[in-house]
Amino acid sequence: MQLPISTERLVVRDWTTEDGDVQAALDLYGRPEVTEWLTPVTSHVADLAAMRAVVHSWTESQPNLLPPTGRFAMQRREDSQVVGGLVLRMLPPYDHDLELTWQLRPAEWGHGYATEAAIALLHWAFTFDIDEIFALARPDNTRAIATARRIGMEWVGETAKYYDTTLQVHRVRQSDLPDAPGLEAPED
Numbered sequence: 001m002q003l004p005i006s007t008e009r010l011v012v013r014d015w016t017t018e019d020g021d022v023q024a025a026l027d028l029y030g031r032p033e034v035t036e037w038l039t040p041v042t043s044h045v046a047d048l049a050a051m052r053a054v055v056h057s058w059t060e061s062q063p064n065l066l067p068p069t070g071r072f073a074m075q076r077r078e079d080s081q082v083v084g085g086l087v088l089r090m091l092p093p094y095d096h097d098l099e100l101t102w103q104l105r106p107a108e109w110g111h112g113y114a115t116e117a118a119i120a121l122l123h124w125a126f127t128f129d130i131d132e133i134f135a136l137a138r139p140d141n142t143r144a145i146a147t148a149r150r151i152g153m154e155w156v157g158e159t160a161k162y163y164d165t166t167l168q169v170h171r172v173r174q175s176d177l178p179d180a181p182g183l184e185a186p187e188d
Contacts, residue, residue: 003072007120007180010113011075012086015058021073024082026051028105037141038103039163068125069098074117083108086121091134092162098125098133102147109143115150119180122151126174136167145170152176 004013015021026048028034035044045051058071074084084104091097100122102114125133135153137144145168148155153170160166 003124005120005124006077007116009077010083010117010120011077012072012117012121012124013075014062015055015071015073015085017052017056017059021082022048022052022055024073025055025085028082028085028103029054031106033106034103037138037144038101039136039138039165039167068121068128068130072121074102074104074113076113083113084117086117088121088125088133091136098130100125100133100135100151102144112150114147116180118147118151119178122172122177123180126177130174132171132173135170135172136162137170139166139168141168150178152178 004011006012015025026045029042029045030047030051032044035042045054062070069088069090072086072088073082074086075082084102086103087099087101089099089101091099100118102118104114122133135144135148135151137148139158145155148170151172153172154176156169156171158166158168
């Protein structure tokens with residue numbers, strides 16, 4: 001399985017520097033109600049020029065990252081609208097454990113997009129030599145915690161060793177993953 005990954009309703013793909021992706025990224029990462037939950041704590045992106053620079057850095061670094069790490073756009077199939085983003089990255093101290101994060105535009109909350117896209121991305125990630133993937137959430141981030149559970153993640157404790165913030169830690173192994181209905185292999 002390779003990127004892009006298609007599910008019943010979504011496509012998980014790399015970000016591009018095209019105007020539509022930059023604007024979609026700003027609509028997501030320019031919102032304090034989204035960025036307040038990011039770890040490490042991240043300020044919202046202030047304007048289109050700043051977002052263009054951020055997306056450019058993502059697209060420039062993506063080819064140099066070891067799969068399955070990277071930043072990915074979550075695009076709705078029916079209208080090609082980018083509704084969110086996913087990240088697979090190394091957790092501090094950046095030598096072993098992978099973290100999955102997901103972000104959605106507030107207008108898209110509650111539709112199951114994060115769960116659907118995350119399960120598909122995890123199925124792809126586990127085609128690499130990986131034993132487990134983690135998700136971190138602030139204890140009061142009930143949406144993220146509920147999504148982690150729907151993805152098949154189990155709560156393994158609470159820690160302050162990442163990002164100097166007390167966080168709930170959830171873990172998933174390949175055998176814990178739910179099926180990914182509608183998951184389609186990409187066309188060559």
